[in-house]
Amino acid sequence: MSYCKQEGKDRIIFVTKEDHETPSNAELIADDPEDPYEERGLILPSGEINWNCPCLGGMASGPCGSQFKEAFSCFHYSKEEVKGSECIEQFRGMQECMQRYPDLYPQDEDKENSSQAESSSAADDNSALLPENDPTTETSEVSGDKMSSTVKQTAS
Amino acid sequence: MLTCRTVWKKLTPLARASSAVCRQNVRRTGLNNARTPLCVPVAHMSTGPAGGGGDNLKYALLVGAAFVGGLTYAVVTLKGDQQRHQERLAEISSRRQKSAAKQAATPLQTEPPAAEAAQTEAHLEPKPEVPAAEVAEAAAPSETTEQSPASKPASPKLPSHAPYLLIGGGTASFAAARSIRARDPGAKVLIVTDEPDLPYMRPPLSKELWFSDDPSVTETLRFKQWNGKERSIYFQPPSFYIDPEDLNSAENGGVAVLASRKVVHMDVRGNKVKLDDDTEISYDKCLIATGGVPRNLQVIERAGEEVMKRTTLFRKIEDFKALDNVSRNKQSITIIGGGFLGSELACALGRRSTESGLEVIQMFPEKGNMGKVLPEYLSNWTTEKVKKEGVKVLTEALVKSVSYKDDKLEIKLKDGRLVKTDHIVAAVGLEPNVDLAKSAGLEVDSDFGGYRVNAELQARSNIWVAGDAACFYDIRLGRRRVEHHDHAVVSGRLAGENMTGASKPYWHQSMFWSDLGPDVGYEAIGIVDSSLPTVGVFAKATAKDTPKAATEESGTGIRSESETEDTASSAVASSTPSPAVQHKDEYGKGVIFYLRDKVVVGIILWNVFNRMPIARKIIKDGEEHADLNEVAKLFNIHED
Numbered sequence: 001m002s003y004c005k006q007e008g009k010d011r012i013i014f015v016t017k018e019d020h021e022t023p024s025n026a027e028l029i030a031d032d033p034e035d036p037y038e039e040r041g042l043i044l045p046s047g048e049i050n051w052n053c054p055c056l057g058g059m060a061s062g063p064c065g066s067q068f069k070e071a072f073s074c075f076h077y078s079k080e081e082v083k084g085s086e087c088i089e090q091f092r093g094m095q096e097c098m099q100r101y102p103d104l105y106p107q108d109e110d111k112e113n114s115s116q117a118e119s120s121s122a123a124d125d126n127s128a129l130l131p132e133n134d135p136t137t138e139t140s141e142v143s144g145d146k147m148s149s150t151v152k153q154t155a156s
Numbered sequence: 157m158l159t160c161r162t163v164w165k166k167l168t169p170l171a172r173a174s175s176a177v178c179r180q181n182v183r184r185t186g187l188n189n190a191r192t193p194l195c196v197p198v199a200h201m202s203t204g205p206a207g208g209g210g211d212n213l214k215y216a217l218l219v220g221a222a223f224v225g226g227l228t229y230a231v232v233t234l235k236g237d238q239q240r241h242q243e244r245l246a247e248i249s250s251r252r253q254k255s256a257a258k259q260a261a262t263p264l265q266t267e268p269p270a271a272e273a274a275q276t277e278a279h280l281e282p283k284p285e286v287p288a289a290e291v292a293e294a295a296a297p298s299e300t301t302e303q304s305p306a307s308k309p310a311s312p313k314l315p316s317h318a319p320y321l322l323i324g325g326g327t328a329s330f331a332a333a334r335s336i337r338a339r340d341p342g343a344k345v346l347i348v349t350d351e352p353d354l355p356y357m358r359p360p361l362s363k364e365l366w367f368s369d370d371p372s373v374t375e376t377l378r379f380k381q382w383n384g385k386e387r388s389i390y391f392q393p394p395s396f397y398i399d400p401e402d403l404n405s406a407e408n409g410g411v412a413v414l415a416s417r418k419v420v421h422m423d424v425r426g427n428k429v430k431l432d433d434d435t436e437i438s439y440d441k442c443l444i445a446t447g448g449v450p451r452n453l454q455v456i457e458r459a460g461e462e463v464m465k466r467t468t469l470f471r472k473i474e475d476f477k478a479l480d481n482v483s484r485n486k487q488s489i490t491i492i493g494g495g496f497l498g499s500e501l502a503c504a505l506g507r508r509s510t511e512s513g514l515e516v517i518q519m520f521p522e523k524g525n526m527g528k529v530l531p532e533y534l535s536n537w538t539t540e541k542v543k544k545e546g547v548k549v550l551t552e553a554l555v556k557s558v559s560y561k562d563d564k565l566e567i568k569l570k571d572g573r574l575v576k577t578d579h580i581v582a583a584v585g586l587e588p589n590v591d592l593a594k595s596a597g598l599e600v601d602s603d604f605g606g607y608r609v610n611a612e613l614q615a616r617s618n619i620w621v622a623g624d625a626a627c628f629y630d631i632r633l634g635r636r637r638v639e640h641h642d643h644a645v646v647s648g649r650l651a652g653e654n655m656t657g658a659s660k661p662y663w664h665q666s667m668f669w670s671d672l673g674p675d676v677g678y679e680a681i682g683i684v685d686s687s688l689p690t691v692g693v694f695a696k697a698t699a700k701d702t703p704k705a706a707t708e709e710s711g712t713g714i715r716s717e718s719e720t721e722d723t724a725s726s727a728v729a730s731s732t733p734s735p736a737v738q739h740k741d742e743y744g745k746g747v748i749f750y751l752r753d754k755v756v757v758g759i760i761l762w763n764v765f766n767r768m769p770i771a772r773k774i775i776k777d778g779e780e781h782a783d784l785n786e787v788a789k790l791f792n793i794h795e796d
Contacts, residue, residue, distance in 0.1 A: 002696065002785070009689040010531040013785055014696035014741070017794040024789035029777045037663040052338040052653060061337035062396060066408040069341060103393050 049076055062104055064097035314414065314435055315403045318346035320655065321429065321439035323419045323592070325349025327357055327641055328445035328623025328648035330391050333411045335652025342409040343656075346400060348431065350418040353473055354397065356389045359641045361476040362497055363671065365389070366504035374477045389473075422596035424616060441655045444598075444607060444621045445648060448586035448639070453492065455555050456582060462560035467580045470497060479581065483508055486578035487515060490567060492555060493583035494520025494527055496670050499542060501581060503672050506545035516546060517575060519553035519567075525672065529680075530748075531690045534762070537743050538676055545673040550575070586639050588625045601627035604637040611661035613651045620655055622647040631661045632778060633683055633757055640668040665772050675744075679768060682758035682775045684750050693788035694746030694762070747771075747791045754780045756787070767791050 002015040031038075042053045051060040051069060059068050071094040074087035098105035320336050322329045325347050333345045333355075347355070356377075364379035373379070378386045398410035421430040428438035450469035457464070468479050483489060483505055491502045502518040502525075509516045522528060524535030525542050543549050554570040558580070567575040588606040592598065598615050599608040606627035613620045613628055621628075623644040627637040638647075643666035653660055669679040743762065750758035755778055759771040770790050781787050 007531075007533050010533060011689075011691045012533065012741070013691065013693045013788075015693060015785065015788070015793075016696050019696075020789050020792070020794060022789075024786045026781055026783070026786040026790060027779070028773060028790075029779065031773075037660055039664070052335055052649075056338070058334060058338075061334045061411075063398070063408070063410060065337055066341050101395055104396055 043076075049073060063101055064094060064105065067094035067097045070094070314400055315346060315412075315437065317438045318344060318403065319440045320345040320443070321437060321441070322347045322443045322445060323429070324443075324445035324447055324623070324625075325351055325353070325355050325413060325415065326445060326447050326623060327355065327391075327644035328447070328626075328651070329443065330355035331645045331648030332443050332445065332620075332622060332652035332655065335649045336656055337409070337411060339653065339656040339658070342407075344403050344406065344409040345411045346403055346437070347411065347413045348417050348419055348429075348437070349413065349415055350432075351472060352416045353390070354394060354413055354415070355391050356473065357391065357641065358389075358471070360389050361473065362470070362500040362504065365476060366480075366501075367507070374480050377473065419592065422592045424596045424598075424619065427618065439618075441618045442620070443648075443651050443655065444592060444615070444619065444625060445623045445644075445651075446589040446592070447624045448588040450582070451585045451587050452582050453555055453558075453584055456558050456580065459558040460560070463558050463565060463580075466560070466565055466578065467582055469582055470501065471586075482579045483514055484512070487513075488517065488577040489514065489579045489581060490517040490519065490565075490575060490577040491581045491583060492519055492567075493581075493585070494518065494522050494525050494551075495529075495583065495585070496526070496668075498581070498583035499525045499538075499672055500670060501583060502547045502549075503542060503545045506542070506547040506673075509546040515548070515577070517548045517550065517577060518542070519550035519555070519569070519575070521552060521554050523551050525549070526670075528686055529684050530760070531686055531692065533741075534692065534743055534748070535686070538672060541673050541675045544675075586624060588627075588637065590625065601635070601637065604635065606637045612654050612659060613647060613662065614654065620651040622651040628662055630665075631663065632665070632776060636683070638666060640666060642666040642668055665775055667768055667772075676763070677765075678760050678762045679765070680758065680760040681768060681771050682750065682756075683752070684748075684758040684760055688750045688752055688758070690748050690750050691784045692743070692746055692748040692762075693785055693793065694741075694743050695793050745793050747788050747793055749784050749787070756781065756784070761791070764791060764793050 002013060002019045004011065004013045006012075039050075039053070042050055042055050044050050049069075049072065059065070062068075067090070071087055071090035074090045075084040078084045078087060080086050320333075320340075320343055322332055322345060326349075329347050329349070333347060336343050336345055349355075360377075360379050365373055365377070368379055370376060370378070377389045379389065380386055396411070398406050398412050400412040400414045403410065403412045417435075418432040419429045420432050422442075423429070426438070427440070427442075428436050429442070430436050450471045452467070452469055456467055468475055468482070470476075470479065479489075479501075489505055491498050491505070498518060498520065502516060505514065505516045508514055518525075520527070522535070523532060524530070524537075524539040526538055527535045529535075530538060539549050539551065550569075550573065552571075553573065555567055556570045557568045559566050559568075564576045564578065565580060567577065567580070569575070590598075590600045590605070590607055593600045593607060596619070598619070600606065601608040604627045606625050607615055607621040608627045609615045609621045609629075611629040611631050613622055613626055615621050624637075624639045626647055627635065628647065630636050646664055646666040647662070650658075650660060650662060650664075665681050667679055667681040669677070671677045745763045747764060747767075748760040748762060749756045750760075756774055759774065761767055761771060774787060774790075
C-alpha cells in the first residue's frame with residue numbers, strides 16, 4: 001500500500017505498482033486541433049509544407065535547402081498520374097547540390113539500396129513499402145504519399 | 157545497462173531533448189543499423205508490379221533514392237515532441253553516417269573551409285553515381301563557377317549589410333539560423349560571435365566529454381552517443397557555412413559566421429551595429445543571442461592574481477580544455493557551487509578521482525546538491541549519491557576568503573572550516589550579457605536580468621532576443637528567464653520563426669536534463685524551484701525490489717532498476733539475498749510536481765524517462781488537480 005508523509009511544504013507519496021494499476025481519474029484537457037501555436041508536422045492542415053518541421057532534420061535550411069524545397073514541393077504538389085514524374089529536373093538540381101557537400105549529405109553507401117528503392121518505389125502498392133516496425137507509420141499523416149514511403153523505407 | 161539508461165541523453169542536444177521518443181529512437185536506430193537486411197524483404201515485396209513508370213520515372217526515383225539517405229526523416233509527421241525528437245534523430249543519423257563515411261573526419265571540424273572543399277572533391281571521386289556520371293561532372297564545374305564570381309566583386313571584405321544579423325554564436329543563434337533558412341528561401345544570415353569557434357553545443361562540456369575514453373578528446377571534441385557512434389559538439393561542419401565575404405553574392409543565401417568579433421554598439425535607429433574593429437554592419441532584422449558570462453565570487457575577484465590564475469569560470473570550449481588539463485596535473489580541485497554545472501562537473505571529476513587519486517571537493521551554501529531546484533529531502537538524497545561518486549561535499553558552506561599560500565589555495569568558510577586545494581572552479585551562475593542594452597536603448601529586466609522581450613521574444617519591431625539573455629513572457633507561466641540548452645533551442649527557433657513572420661508566442665515549453673552519477677538522472681520542465689511546494693510520487697520498493705534496495709551501499713540497487721530496459725533485478729536479487737527489511741526511503745524513481753497557487757507549474761521526472769510529453773501537457777493545461785497521485789499514474793513510474 002502507498003504511504004504519505006509531509007516534510008514541511010513538500011509532500012512525499014510512495015506507491016506500489018499495484019496502487020497505480022487502477023486507471024487514473026485525472027482529467028486532461030482535450031487538445032484543440034485548431035490550436036494555431038502547436039506544431040503541425042510536415043504537412044500543415046492547409047496542405048502546405050511546414051519547412052521548419054524538425055522532422056526535416058535541417059534539410060530545408062542547409063546549403064541545398066532551396067533545391068531540396070523545389071524538389072520536395074514539386075513532388076508534394078504533383079498531380080501527375082505517377083506522382084513526381086515531372087520533377088526530374090528539380091531532383092537533379094538537388095542531387096547536384098548535395099554532391100558538393102558529401103559530409104553534409106552523405107550519399108547512399110551502397111548502390112543496392114538505391115536500386116532497391118527504385119524498384120520498390122516503382123511498385124504501385126505503397127503500403128507494402130512501409131516498414132512494418134516503423135513507429136512513425138501509425139501516426140504519419142502522409143503515409144500514402146509515395147515519396148514519403150520511399151524515403152521512409154530506404155532510410156530504415 | 158549503463159548505455160540503456162544514458163541512451164536517450166546522448167541524443168543530439170540541438171533538438172529539444174525530449175526523452176519522449178527515446179524508446180522510439182532505440183527502435184529506429186535498430187532499423188538504421190539493420191539497414192541492409194531490412195532492405196531485402198522490401199525488395200521482395202517490390203518485385204510485383206515494378207514496371208509502373210518509364211525510364212524517366214526510374215531516374216527520378218533513383219535520384220530521389222540517392223538523396224533519401226539524408227532525408228530519412230522527411231516523411232515524419234509526428235507532432236510535438238516526436239517531431240523534435242526526429243530532428244534530433246536526424247542529426248544523429250546524419251552524424252552517424254558521416255562518421256561512418258569517413259573515419260578520418262576528426263580534424264575536419266576544425267579545418268578551414270578550404271580544406272573542407274578539398275575533402276569534398278576527394279569524396280566525389282570514389283562515389284560515382286550510377287546514372288549520374290555526367291551529373292558528377294557537372295557538379296564540379298558548377299562549384300567553381302559559383303565560387304569564383306562570389307569572391308570577385310569585393311576585395312576580402314565583410315558584408316556591410318546582412319538581411320538577418322544574429323549577434324552571438326551559441327545554440328540559440330544557430331537554432332534561429334536554421335529556422336530562418338527553413339522558412340525564408342535564400343535567406344542570408346550572418347552570425348557574429350566573439351568566440352573563435354563555429355556554433356557548438358555546450359552541454360557535453362560538462363557532461364559526455366568527461367566520460368570519453370579517447371585521451372585526445374580535448375582536441376577532437378567528439379563524444380560517444382548512446383548508440384556508440386561519435387559526434388562532434390559542433391552543430392555543423394565548416395562546409396555548412398558560407399564565407400562572410402560571399403554572403404551578399406550567394407545565390408541561395410546561406411549562413412555565415414564571423415568569428416572572434418564582438419558587437420560593441422547597436423544603433424537601433426540606423427539599424428546597424430558596430431564591431432570591436434569599428435566595422436559597421438547594417439541589418440534588416442536582428443537577433444540578440446549573447447548568452448551570458450559566468451559569475452565569479454567577489455572574494456575570489458578580490459583575492460588577487462595568484463588565486464585568479466588558479467580559478468576556472470566554466471563556459472566555453474577553452475574552459476573545458478583548461479579544466480581537463482588541471483584535472484590531470486593537480487592533486488585537488490574544489491568546485492564552488494551546487495547547481496547544475498557545479499554538480500555535473502563534481503560528478504565528472506569525481507569519477508576521474510577514482511582512477512587518478514584526484515581530490516574533488518564541492519562546496520555550496522545550500523543543504524544539498526541542486527538545493528535550489530530539488531525539494532530538500534531529494535536534494536539530501538542526491539548529495540549522498542554525489543558523495544558516492546568520489547566527491548567530498550561540503551554543504552552549507554559560505555566562502556569567507558580565498559588566499560594563496562605555500563603553493564596551495566586556502567578557502568576559509570564563514571563557519572571556520574578551512575579547505576586547502578590546488579584549483580577552484582567557480583560555478584556560481586551566469587550573468588546574462590546585456591552589454592548592448594545601453595547603446596541600443598533596450599530594456600533590461602530588473603528582477604531576472606536579461607533583455608526584456610514580449611511573448612514573441614521581440615524587443616523592438618525588428619529586434620528579437622533568444623536564449624540565456626532573453627527575459628521573456630511565457631504566456632502560460634509568466635515572465636521568466638531560462639538558462640538551459642533546450643531553451644536556447646526552443647527560443648532560438650521561435651525567434652527565427654518570428655523573424656520570418658510567424659508571430660508566435662512562447663508556447664512550447666523547453667525542458668532540461670541532468671545526470672549526477674549512475675543513480676540520478678532526471679528531466680524537468682516548467683518552473684522547478686525548490687521554494688515552491690512540491691508533491692513527489694515515488695515508486696515504493698516492492699518485495700522483489702527490496703534486496704536491491706539493500707544493496708544501496710554498493711550503489712547498484714537503483715541503477716539496475718532504472719538502467720535496465722526490461723526486467724531489472726533478478727541477477728542482483730539473487731546475488732544479494734538479504735532479508736526483506738523495510739528500508740529507509742529510497743527515491744529511486746518518481747515524479748515531482750511543483751505547485752504555484754495549487755496549479756502544477758513544474759515537473760521533474762526522476763529516473764523516469766520517455767514521459768516528457770505527458771509532463772508538457774499537464775503544464776500546458778494549467779489545471780488544478782485534486783489528487784496529484786492520480787496525475788502521477790499517467791506517468792507509469794513503475795514501468796521502464
